[in-house]
Amino acid sequence: xxxxxxxxxxxxxxxxxxxxxxxxxxxxxxxxxxxxxxxxxxxxxxxxxxxxxxxxxxxxxxxxxxxxxxxxxxxxxxxxxxxxxxxxxxxxxxxxxxxxxxxxxxxxxxxxxxxxxxxxxxxxxxxxxxxxxxxxxxxxxxxxxxxxxxxxxxxxxxxxxxxxxxxxxxxxxxxxxxxxxxxxxxxxxxxxxxxxxxxxxxxxxxxxxxxxxxxxxxxxxxxxxxxxxxxxxxxxxxxxxxxxxxxxxxxxxxxxxxxxxxxxxxxxxxxxxxxxxxxxxxxxxxxxxxxxxxxxxxxxxxxxxxxxxxxxxxxxxxxxxxxxxxxxxxxxxxxxxxxxxxxxxxxxxxxxxxxxxxxxxxxxxxxxxxxxxxxxxxxxxxxxxxxxxxxxxxxxxxxxxxxxxxxxxxxxxxxxxxxxxxxxxxxxxxxxxxxxxxxxxxxxxxxxxxxxxxxxxxxxxxxxxxxxxxxxxxxxxxxxxxxxxxxxxxxxxxxxxxxxxxxxxxxxxxxxxxxxxx
Numbered sequence: 001x002x003x004x005x006x007x008x009x010x011x012x013x014x015x016x017x018x019x020x021x022x023x024x025x026x027x028x029x030x031x032x033x034x035x036x037x038x039x040x041x042x043x044x045x046x047x048x049x050x051x052x053x054x055x056x057x058x059x060x061x062x063x064x065x066x067x068x069x070x071x072x073x074x075x076x077x078x079x080x081x082x083x084x085x086x087x088x089x090x091x092x093x094x095x096x097x098x099x100x101x102x103x104x105x106x107x108x109x110x111x112x113x114x115x116x117x118x119x120x121x122x123x124x125x126x127x128x129x130x131x132x133x134x135x136x137x138x139x140x141x142x143x144x145x146x147x148x149x150x151x152x153x154x155x156x157x158x159x160x161x162x163x164x165x166x167x168x169x170x171x172x173x174x175x176x177x178x179x180x181x182x183x184x185x186x187x188x189x190x191x192x193x194x195x196x197x198x199x200x201x202x203x204x205x206x207x208x209x210x211x212x213x214x215x216x217x218x219x220x221x222x223x224x225x226x227x228x229x230x231x232x233x234x235x236x237x238x239x240x241x242x243x244x245x246x247x248x249x250x251x252x253x254x255x256x257x258x259x260x261x262x263x264x265x266x267x268x269x270x271x272x273x274x275x276x277x278x279x280x281x282x283x284x285x286x287x288x289x290x291x292x293x294x295x296x297x298x299x300x301x302x303x304x305x306x307x308x309x310x311x312x313x314x315x316x317x318x319x320x321x322x323x324x325x326x327x328x329x330x331x332x333x334x335x336x337x338x339x340x341x342x343x344x345x346x347x348x349x350x351x352x353x354x355x356x357x358x359x360x361x362x363x364x365x366x367x368x369x370x371x372x373x374x375x376x377x378x379x380x381x382x383x384x385x386x387x388x389x390x391x392x393x394x395x396x397x398x399x400x401x402x403x404x405x406x407x408x409x410x411x412x413x414x415x416x417x418x419x420x421x422x423x424x425x426x427x428x429x430x431x432x433x434x435x436x437x438x439x440x441x442x443x444x445x446x447x448x449x450x451x452x453x454x455x456x457x458x459x460x461x462x463x464x465x466x467x468x469x470x471x472x473x474x475x476x477x478x479x480x481x482x483x484x485x486x487x488x489x490x491x492x493x494x495x496x497x498x499x500x501x502x503x504x505x506x507x508x509x510x511x512x513x514x515x516x517x518x
Contacts, residue, residue: 241320
């Protein structure tokens, strides 16, 4: 049975984007000493683990508190665990420094909200680690600017400048540079590997008489109809709760295929570069000039397509999902997920059925499906920034030294080697990335096929423009429409008011744009 296919990009930034985890209040949590020791030993002993120590190593002292995206010390199989190892290696090289973790927990919107709220109230830790940064987490007035440091040597590298340490022409810095100021740095994943895909339960597909994964949008609907007729829930699509971000992915992905004319009108406006990717400033200009609006045919079709698709969403999709994983329990045929969570599925003893991944087809037959949540040949992964309050507390030298260590070439090589799918040269076939392992190849195929290079969403969407914390309001408007509580005209009127209000909020936050004279 041929079960191969193709799929997506976000950053969603997501995103995604990509993904879902955070809280409004977090207690201070320090990894157990034995866990730190084990991680440090592993980092020291592992092949390729960086061991260089800058000249300032013995001179630095004090405590560095880090807001982490979840508990990065908890799961050795999680991609962020390698960052934990590098931080502990740095701490071991600086005996007079104490590193304390303060995890941000909860859903993805909650974590983004935690960062944005505490950044504005100046109550973040000394260093903040996050995934998928969006404009809501980028503020030139409240975050340290790395630009000058990037033009100087990194003490942990032999390159002429720190900027040269960032692979793929510093792709990790591209989306975190605002008005020429670099507000975050981070690890770089090299390889055209997407962030999102859809897992499939082959046993359920066979039970419904499905012999191949769908290759067109019409085939996708036909397969879901077969599954539903066989009494099988076709597609997991939560619109609320911890996994509510998944719904956002597909709103973004659907609209991205229907707004080419708007992107063409808005790309390169308001003094921004014309590069096929819409910045927040371009998007607000676009709204202000009336090019992006609720009754644009692409917006209308997005709403209509989500309504049509909702007939195949899992039971209770309008409410938070019950505890447990429906896919692992064998209750759902198609399960969208993010690559960060693949280790959980691969190590789940309940998943005794045959499964793999694919990417859903493009809306228009003959076109390649856009990728959601990737940056092409590679992407920034675990980002870190320094709030200006850290500078005020006299901890800049400490924080900067740590960030230079974890982004040094040796550190990135080690980090890459510890990822579930190690970094690879873009364009490498999956059979070479995971040689001799057809099971793993099928599980990751949807993250690799179709390619991610020059195949990304434009980012003209609520999630990328206003941030994941705001997207909850967009989802609520769509929920009312899907539930039949509002007709299409009522929904579009409400959506236009929402877009207008959010655009005005952003304009008020950026007086330097001089939007009155656009």
